[in-house]
Amino acid sequence: MFNDLSTPLEFLASRRSGRPRDMVEPGPTTAELQRILEIATRTPDHGKLAPWRFVIVGKEQRGAFAEILHAAYRIDKDQPGRLEIDAIEQFAHQAPTLIVALHSPKESSKIPRWEQELSTGAACFNLLAAAHAHGYVGGWLTGWAACSDTVRDSFGEAPEKIAGFIFIGTSGGELKERPRPDYETVISKWNAE
Template sequence: MKFNDRTSPLTLLATRRSGRPREMTAPGPDEAELRAMIALAARTPDHGKLAPWRFVIVPPDARDALSAMLTDAYRAEKPEAGRLEIEAMDNFARMAPALVVVLHSPKPSHIPAWEQELSTGAATMNLLHAVHAHGYVGGWLTGWASTSDRVRDAFGAAHERIAGFVFIGTAAKPLEERPRPLIDDIASIWHG
């Protein structure tokens, strides 16, 4: 494990940025590092200890198969698709050195579905924090592939949903800071 030990936990939180997967390059994490990141991601709030999320690692040698599956699913759902759209599916499958598909996998329980969805989002965010702590950059993408039942079926079951595709690698150029909301616009004090 190569934790970025040059910074404090607060600095890690303050410096995490999302990277554009198409701009990520090698090196990326190996399988052991990915498993360590997932172990950290699983340390998320989880009312009822249900683990309503799953992580599917797509190894580099499966990227051709991912491209074929995405292309076939896209063509089946959008038969009028043009060459550029199909190329976009292939490009999506090949971005960044590493890829983890996060699935929302709700469990039958008295725990409300909404809480399970929140836990999945928190687990995905924890994965991004773990990626940063290991010295890599991550990008969480959704889009058409995350809403396609055909794509979902390639990774999971009918009751699951794709929460996102987390691409991981090394930033090819410095990450840009995006505008953040002003604290006074998003936080208030309730006085009763």
């Protein structure tokens, strides 16, 4: 599909994240979401470990997800303010589609944990690229909820970690280009001398 762009390179150069709070319907259909997730799993994976999992939080489950977030937040802050409560509620209900990405390391493997973490990040990016290829916008968020054991325990168990919350939908407005690093500051040529 390549999102009506003429070449795969133009497609890759056009991918950008969208703000989940600005995403609107429609989101991916069931078949599209399955294809997006299948593509996400086609990622570098030393040892063929699949050290990642994806959990789809359906629209009918967003209220329960919000309750988990509220309870987890109150563990460290028993009297949250109105703005904090509203932010949690918005987070739980934004965008048409929500996928929780879990880093699921294989402890018994000889493959270093670092490589498994890199594979998880690559799988998340593949998910975002696949959503873009289907004409949707994606946003990958972390924040306090990704670091909460209480939230994590709703989706998995230690030693798993939440790699992020990936929201997918249709952009509610024009996507803005964000500043990118200058080529010369992040690319160099190695000199052995």
